[in-house]
Each structure stands twice: as C-alpha cells, then as structure tokens.
Amino acid sequence: MGKPILEVEELTFKYDKRLEEETLSAVSFTVNKGEWLAIIGDNGSGKSTLAKLLVGLLEPQKGRICIAGTELTDDSKWEVRRHIGLVFQNPDNQFIGTTVQDDVAFGLENVNMSYEEMVPRVNEALRMVEMSAFCEHDPSRLSGGQKQRVAIAGILALKPSIIVLDESLVMLDPKSRRELLSTLNQLKHKESLTIISITHDMNEAAVSDRIMMMKSGRVLKSGPPAQIFIEEQQLEPPFVERLKRELENKGKEVPKAYTTEEEMVKWLCKSCLMV
Amino acid sequence: MAMQILFDGVTADYQLGPIRSPRVLKSINLEVKPGSFTAIIGHTGSGKSSLLKAMNGLLIPSEGYVEVGNTIIKSSNNKRALKTVRKQVGMVFQFPESQLFGETVEQDICFGPLNFGVPLSQAKEIAKEVVQQVGLDPTILSKSPFSLSGGQKRRVAIAGILAMNPKVLVLDEPGAGLDPVGKKEILNLISSWHHERGLTTLLVTHDMDDVATYAENVIVMENGRIVMHDDKRSVFSNEQQLINWHVDVPDARRFQLKIEQEMGIKFGQVCLTTEELTEALIEVGLV
Numbered sequence: 001m002g003k004p005i006l007e008v009e010e011l012t013f014k015y016d017k018r019l020e021e022e023t024l025s026a027v028s029f030t031v032n033k034g035e036w037l038a039i040i041g042d043n044g045s046g047k048s049t050l051a052k053l054l055v056g057l058l059e060p061q062k063g064r065i066c067i068a069g070t071e072l073t074d075d076s077k078w079e080v081r082r083h084i085g086l087v088f089q090n091p092d093n094q095f096i097g098t099t100v101q102d103d104v105a106f107g108l109e110n111v112n113m114s115y116e117e118m119v120p121r122v123n124e125a126l127r128m129v130e131m132s133a134f135c136e137h138d139p140s141r142l143s144g145g146q147k148q149r150v151a152i153a154g155i156l157a158l159k160p161s162i163i164v165l166d167e168s169l170v171m172l173d174p175k176s177r178r179e180l181l182s183t184l185n186q187l188k189h190k191e192s193l194t195i196i197s198i199t200h201d202m203n204e205a206a207v208s209d210r211i212m213m214m215k216s217g218r219v220l221k222s223g224p225p226a227q228i229f230i231e232e233q234q235l236e237p238p239f240v241e242r243l244k245r246e247l248e249n250k251g252k253e254v255p256k257a258y259t260t261e262e263e264m265v266k267w268l269c270k271s272c273l274m275v
Numbered sequence: 276m277a278m279q280i281l282f283d284g285v286t287a288d289y290q291l292g293p294i295r296s297p298r299v300l301k302s303i304n305l306e307v308k309p310g311s312f313t314a315i316i317g318h319t320g321s322g323k324s325s326l327l328k329a330m331n332g333l334l335i336p337s338e339g340y341v342e343v344g345n346t347i348i349k350s351s352n353n354k355r356a357l358k359t360v361r362k363q364v365g366m367v368f369q370f371p372e373s374q375l376f377g378e379t380v381e382q383d384i385c386f387g388p389l390n391f392g393v394p395l396s397q398a399k400e401i402a403k404e405v406v407q408q409v410g411l412d413p414t415i416l417s418k419s420p421f422s423l424s425g426g427q428k429r430r431v432a433i434a435g436i437l438a439m440n441p442k443v444l445v446l447d448e449p450g451a452g453l454d455p456v457g458k459k460e461i462l463n464l465i466s467s468w469h470h471e472r473g474l475t476t477l478l479v480t481h482d483m484d485d486v487a488t489y490a491e492n493v494i495v496m497e498n499g500r501i502v503m504h505d506d507k508r509s510v511f512s513n514e515q516q517l518i519n520w521h522v523d524v525p526d527a528r529r530f531q532l533k534i535e536q537e538m539g540i541k542f543g544q545v546c547l548t549t550e551e552l553t554e555a556l557i558e559v560g561l562v
Contacts, residue, residue: 042454043426089425089452090370141289144369144448145319145481170451171369173318173481174523200454236455239526239549246553252562265533268561 005161005194006031006054006084011063013046013053023049024217026063033161034192036185038205038225040235041214047198048089050214051166054196055086068161082111085155087168091147092140100142100150101126101135107158125157126150128183130176144171152180156187162194169204181207202229206238226258240264277309277473278363278442280330284339287329299325301499302339307477312469314486314507315479317496318521323479324369326496327445330477331364332357343443362391365441367449371432372425380406380423380431381416387439398438405434410460426457433461437468444469444476450485462489487511487525487547495520512545527552534561 011027024046031037039047052058054065056077065072068083085107088094097103104122113121126132129149134142139150148171155163163184169177181204187193197204205211205225212222213232221228229237237245240261244254255267282305288298299322307313315323328334329341332348340349346359368374377383384402389395403413409430415423420431433449446465450458466489469476480486486493486507493510495503497520503510511517511524514532524532531546534556542559546552556562 043457044424048425090373092370092373143320143324149319167452171319171448171481173316173521174483175521176319177481200452200458202455239530242549243527243530243552246549247556247562250553250557252557254562261530261533265530265537268534268556269537271562 003033004030005033005068006196007066008054009064009066011050011053011060011065013049013058013060015049017061022217024053024060027214027217027219028063029212029219029222031162031194031196033194034188035210036188036195036197036208037222038208038211039196039198039214040200040202040205040211041220045214046217047214048166051086051164051196051198054164055081055084057086082158083160084162084164085158085160086164087148087151087155087166089167089170091144091151091168091171094151094154095139095147098138099135100131100137100139103139103150104154104157107154111158121157121159122153125153128156129153129180145173145176148172149176149180159191161192162196165195165197165199167198167200169199169201177201177204202236202238230258278344278475279309279342280307280443280475280477281305281342282329282339283342285329285336285341286338287325287334287336289334290337299499300329300334300336303501305494305501305504307475308492309475310473311492312466312476312490313478313492313494314490315477315494315496316481316483316486316522321496322499323496324447325499326494326501327366327447327477327479330443330445331366332360333366362439363441364443364445365436365439367433367436367444367446369447369451371436371449372420372428374432374435375420375428377420379417380420383420383431384416384435384438387435391439401438402434405437406431408437409434409464426453429453429457430461433464440472442474444474446477447479448481449478450480450482465489483511483523483525484527484548487527495522497521507547508545511547531555 007030009028011024012022013024014022041047053060056072067080070076070080072080095103096106101122104125105118108118108121126135129152131149148168152168184195188195199205210222211225211228213220229241240259247254282303285300285303286298287300317323325334335350337350340347343360343364348360375383381402385398388398388401406413406416411430420428449461462485490507493507494501502520511528514524525547527546527549531542531552535541542555546555
C-alpha cells in the first residue's frame with residue numbers, strides 16, 4: 001500500500017450554526033494511495049456530508065483536508081478537484097449534457113482538454129460502464145441504473161486519483177453492481193485508483209481493504225472487514241457471517257475466524273468428508 | 276376489497292411531442308391477483324419502472340389497455356378518468372424524496388388526502404397517525420421536509436402515500452440508499468400494511484433477499500417484456516434461465532448451488548433464506 005493520498009484532520013461541520021448539534025465532529029482519518037475504503041453508518045451519521053466536504057462543496061468550520069499533498073481551500077479547490085471525483089447518490093443531480101457522451105465530456109471540457117484527447121477518453125469511460133451503445137441517448141430518459149453508470153463514467157473520464165462513490169450503485173441490478181465493482185477494482189490495481197465508497201451494502205463493504213464505521217458524526221472505528229464484522233455483532237453482516245450465526249443458534253460448531261464464501265463452502269464440504 | 280390488475284396487450288413508450296422513444300413496454304399481458312405481493316426484477320432498463328407507471332396512469336398504453344379494479348386505462352380515455360386510478364394506486368417512486376415539496380412535513384403528507392376531498396382536520400389526524408407508523412416522531416410534522424436526512428425524507432414520502440389509503444401499493448426500490456436497519460423497518464412496515472389492509476402490492480427491487488423474504492410471486496422483465504411470472508420458489512429454481520435474463524438468485528440459493536456442485540448432491544428443496552438453508556444443511560448432515 002502506498003503513502004497517504006488523503007489526510008483528514010479534526011474535521012468539524014454543522015449546517016445550521018445556531019444549533020448545538022454538529023453533523024460532523026472532529027473526524028480524522030487517512031487513506032493511502034490505491035486503497036479501497038468503505039464508509040458505513042446509519043442514515044444521518046454524516047457520510048454524505050463528509051463526501052461533500054472532501055470535494056470542497058461544503059466548507060468545514062474546523063479542521064483540514066489534504067489531497068495529494070495540497071490543502072483544500074477556497075483557492076485550491078479547483079486544482080484539488082482534478083484529483084478527486086464524487087459520484088452522487090442520485091444521478092439526476094449531476095446531469096448536464098443533452099446526450100450521454102456530451103454529459104461525460106462535460107468534465108473534460110472544463111479542464112480545457114483538446115477534442116482529439118477527449119473522444120477516446122469519453123469512449124473508454126463509457127465502455128468501462130458498458131454504456132457505449134447509449135452514447136447518443138438523452139441521459140434524463142435512461143433508467144435509474146443506466147443513469148448511475150453514466151454518472152460514474154463522467155467521473156472515470158476525468159481519471160481522478162480518488163473516486164468517492166456516495167451510494168452510487170444502489171439502482172444497479174446485482175450483476176451490474178458486481179461487474180462495476182470489479183472494473184473499479186481493476187483500476188485500483190492497474191492505476192492505483194483510490195476508492196472511497198459510502199455504502200449500506202455489506203457485501204460491497206466486505207470486498208474493501210478497510211471499513212470505517214461512522215455514528216452521529218464521529219468515526220466509531222476502522223479496520224479490515226474481517227475484524228469489523230467479527231467485532232461488531234450488531235452490524236448486518238455479509239451473508240456467510242449471517243449463516244454462521246444461524247448455525248450457531250442451532251447449536252452447531254462453526255469456524256471462529258472470519259470466513260469468505262469460498263472458505264465456508266470448503267469448510268462445510270470438508271467437515272462432511274471427515275464424518 | 277383487494278384489487279386485481281390486468282394488462283391486455285399493453286405497448287407503451289415515452290412520447291414527447293413528435294419524438295417517440297423506443298418502446299419501453301412491448302405487448303404485455305399480465306394478471307396480478309387481488310391481495311398478492313409481487314416482486315418485479317430484471318436488468319437495469321428492462322422496463323420495471325415503466326410497468327409500475329402504467330399501473331397508475333403515468334404511462335398510458337399506445338396499444339392495449341390496463342385495468343385496475345373496475346377502471347380501464349387506455350389511450351382513448353379521458354384524462355380525468357385517471358383520477359380514480361391514482362386514488363386507488365399509491366405509488367412510491369425511485370428516490371421518493373424527490374416527491375417532497377411542502378413547506379412542512381405535515382403539509383406534504385396532507386396534500387394527497389386533501390386532493391381527494393378529505394377535510395383538513397381529518398387530513399391532519401391522518402398525518403399524525405402515518406408519520407408514527409413509518410417510525411418518525413410527530414414533532415417532525417412542523418419541520419421542513421428538506422431539512423431531514425435521506426432516510427427520514429424517504430419515510431415522509433412513504434407516509435404521504437400511506438395517508439391516501441390506497442388499495443394498490445406500487446413501490447420502486449423503496450429501500451435503495453437506506454441503511455440495512457432502516458430498510459428492514461420500511462419493508463416490514465410495507466409488508467404489515469399489505470397483510471392488515473389486504474392490499475395488492477408490487478415492489479421493484481434489485482435485492483433478491485428482499486424478494487425471498489417479502490414477496491409471494493415474482494415477475495421477471497427483460498427488454499420491455501415479461502419473461503416469467505410465477506411463485507418465487509419456481510422462479511429461483513430455474514437458475515440457468517435466470518442467468519440469461521441477467522437476474523441473480525438470493526444469497527442462500529447461490530450458496531446452496533455452490534455446495535451442491537462441490538458435493539455432487541441435490542438438496543430436497545430450493546432454499547431462499549438463511550433460515551431455510553440452515554435447516555437444509557443440518558438435514559443433509561453437513562454440520
């Protein structure tokens with residue numbers, strides 16, 4: 001794992017300054033280059049607020065954010081946004097273009113990219129999300145899942161070092177979701193893309209490098225998925241952990257350590273052969 | 276009385292002035308039994324949301340007709356006839372928080388009932404009742420819906436639909452974007468409304484475990500057509516077909532198939548939930 005690409009120190013934020021309650025209070029964490037961090041937590045725990053702060057859409061009351069060595073300020077935010085891209089939860093919030101390809105190209109036009117360079121970038125991004133066939137369509141008339149793919153393509157075309165996904169896969173069918181996650185994973189390995197995914201899908205969180213749990217605007221804990229799912233029994237765990245708990249309730253022996261699905265299949269089959 | 280929904284040769288597209296988009300529904304025949312709980316699944320863009328819209332007159336068939344209870348929706352109809360349908364069919368959109376518009380939560384929830392002729396005082400009573408049923412505190416009624424978190428907005432939007440006391444409930448991914456606990460609460464709430472009030476419920480979802488837990492029947496859509504409509508166990512027993520339609524099986528079923536393949540055995544039944552799988556594993560003596 002590389003060196004820190006994102007450093008967040010003592011980040012504090014509230015929407016309404018008259019209120020006592022802080023949406024985020026003293027949030028600190030770092031993310032390494034090429035790392036996949038999953039952020040989980042209940043609705044209202046401050047995840048989306050954090051995402052908006054990271055790209056400079058909101059300004060913190062206290063604390064600092066450093067991206068690729070540059071501190072995020074009002075002056076530096078345009079420069080910093082070349083390194084970090086946010087995909088919103090609701091893709092309707094970020095459509096600009098009248099065709100899918102125009103929309104994906106919008107971000108590139110903003111950074112003054114030449115037409116010759118832009119075309120392959122747009123095509124490649126659309127290919128990665130499997131939307132090439134729709135390049136002439138009107139983005140506002142696509143289905144929910146197709147819109148989410150286009151929104152992701154718009155960010156991928158910019159080739160950011162960090163991509164922040166705020167529940168950006170919820171409208172996709174499970175198969176498309178797995179495919180897109182594996183595309184992102186390839187980018188992570190090939191181009192050291194850093195991924196920050198805000199999610200409620202524990203199967204998605206389980207494939208990350210590290211999970212950060214948030215509660216009422218604070219970081220509760222962070223660690224590898226194996227550790228988090230064993231320690232936090234009240235979390236809705238991935239399927240295999242649910243199965244193990246169910247078996248345990250019936251008085252059966254199960255592996256103590258965190259198990260992936262393949263390991264569990266092997267374990268079950270082996271235990272049978274021993275009998 | 277629970278309501279039946281009938282589609283006869285329904286073809287539809289999103290017509291906008293002279294521009295016609297490709298057909299999103301293609302000669303659909305469908306009979307949804309009164310009082311049933313049906314999940315609609317399929318690849319993105321297969322026509323799931325459009326099917327729901329056709330049920331409450333937001334998408335009018337260009338050919339064929341839709342019958343909800345005693346009301347018929349077809350292209351030659353007077354638009355006013357749609358009011359009857361919309362009163363009976365409560366629809367929760369994808370991102371229902373985008374349905375919100377009132378200055379206060381109370382205004383927002385009262386809008387539906389007031390539109391259908393319920394007096395203001397009674398509408399306020401209803402608002403108070405439903406807001407608690409979706410698990411929110413009544414003090415929220417005086418707040419602006421836009422100051423709420425995503426999960427809270429979702430609940431308010433659903434409360435607004437429940438306040439209209441619909442006979443048919445159509446929901447387009449009501450759980451997307453909610454935390455697992457919140458999602459379970461919303462779906463449990465919908466499920467208990469379905470049973471207590473004898474509603475006919477249709478639910479679009481990508482979560483096969485929700486299908487396994489809440490639905491009785493499943494409609495599989497592919498490219499604007501219904502390719503399968505059966506009870507859930509029969510649908511999920513047909514895993515080869517499902518792969519062709521880009522549809523997943525519930526986690527428990529997927530795991531069962533892996534074990535069956537590894538061991539070269541077949542379990543007695545198609546397991547859809549963790550509980551069923553646990554029983555089956557114990558029964559065949561794997562644990």
